[in-house]
Amino acid sequence: MFVLRQCLTLGTKSSVRNFAAATNLVNVKINEDTGVVIMELNKPPVNSLNYELLEAMHRTLVKLENERCSGMILTSSSPNTFSAGLDLLEMYKPTVDKARKFWGMLQNTWIKLYSAPYPTVAAINGHSPAGGCLLAMSCEYRIMVPKKKIGLNETQLGIVAPQWFQDCMKNIIGSRQAEKALIAGTLFSSEEAAKIGLIDELATDKEDLMKKAHDFMDEQLGLPPLARSTVKIGFRKDTLNRLINSREVDTKYFIDFIFQPKVQESLEMYLQALKKK
Numbered sequence: 001m002f003v004l005r006q007c008l009t010l011g012t013k014s015s016v017r018n019f020a021a022a023t024n025l026v027n028v029k030i031n032e033d034t035g036v037v038i039m040e041l042n043k044p045p046v047n048s049l050n051y052e053l054l055e056a057m058h059r060t061l062v063k064l065e066n067e068r069c070s071g072m073i074l075t076s077s078s079p080n081t082f083s084a085g086l087d088l089l090e091m092y093k094p095t096v097d098k099a100r101k102f103w104g105m106l107q108n109t110w111i112k113l114y115s116a117p118y119p120t121v122a123a124i125n126g127h128s129p130a131g132g133c134l135l136a137m138s139c140e141y142r143i144m145v146p147k148k149k150i151g152l153n154e155t156q157l158g159i160v161a162p163q164w165f166q167d168c169m170k171n172i173i174g175s176r177q178a179e180k181a182l183i184a185g186t187l188f189s190s191e192e193a194a195k196i197g198l199i200d201e202l203a204t205d206k207e208d209l210m211k212k213a214h215d216f217m218d219e220q221l222g223l224p225p226l227a228r229s230t231v232k233i234g235f236r237k238d239t240l241n242r243l244i245n246s247r248e249v250d251t252k253y254f255i256d257f258i259f260q261p262k263v264q265e266s267l268e269m270y271l272q273a274l275k276k277k
């Protein structure tokens, strides 16, 4: 039986209440029979990743790991969008302290998600540009509804996908395809993404998406967990360590980059264009 609890909840009823009071940016549903968790991003309208949403995700991921959850399906409550990527307002005219804190939380969240020992599936129920694509790529398996867009489109916005975003893409679709997609800032349709292997499966609709996500999870739960996670981390450790060993440098790149007047101009124009739509 599924029990809906808000961020987070493998604990007692009273701890559920405490967490629910803290935030409703992430909904967590646990199948109490299997220990499989559905983490649903819940920041309308488009799940843009601001500090608060990342912090809620990070706190959830820490808890899931400590409580030894058996698997996690990542999806969103939005009808049209999985995640619109990083919240552009976090990068537009922030203070240095705010930008540093934001970037640190993005790094924390990515490290936890990418290194999760339990199986992870992205049930991509809508558009998934830039940081949204990063979240999806950080899961082990990706299933997507038709006729939506996914990719690292940063170049198109006049910004640059950080090295670890690029590494994730390279690890999935290979160096040549990733180089082409990153230089052009390509947003792939779901169907194109399936062709190049950026996503693993297409679903017909949200119901089919969740069914397929559970099917994948059932297969994974049939494998010896320690062997499974050891192989996973073996594949991911170089990519993880590349960031872990250079977090400060990565943060400095981010700060130096976004504070350039040209980058601020691009962000301003892009934000205006989004508002005018």
Ligand SMILES: CC/C=C\C/C=C\CCC/C=C/CC(=O)SCCNC(=O)CCNC(=O)[C@H](O)C(C)(C)COP(=O)(O)OP(=O)(O)OC[C@H]1O[C@@H](n2cnc3c(N)ncnc32)[C@H](O)[C@@H]1OP(=O)(O)O
Pocket: 045, 046, 048, 049, 080, 081, 083, 084, 085, 086, 087, 088, 089, 127, 129, 130, 131, 132, 153, 154, 157, 159, 160, 161, 162, 163, 253, 254, 257, 258, 271, 274, 275, 277
């Ligand atoms: C050497 C240099 C090294 C390193 C450099 C370091 C760092 C720099 C790079 C950092 C990396 C950044 C990665 C990112 O994730 S950047 C974010 C990119 N995101 C996008 O391009 C997506 C933009 N959004 C959309 O395309 C659409 O919104 C979307 C297709 C997702 C959904 O469309 P829909 O029609 O359903 O909704 P909209 O009407 O467009 O949007 C609704 C409201 O939401 C606001 N919005 C949308 N996206 C964002 C966002 N990412 N951040 C903040 N706000 C967003 C939009 O403006 C609408 O607002 P209102 O008009 O309702 O107020």
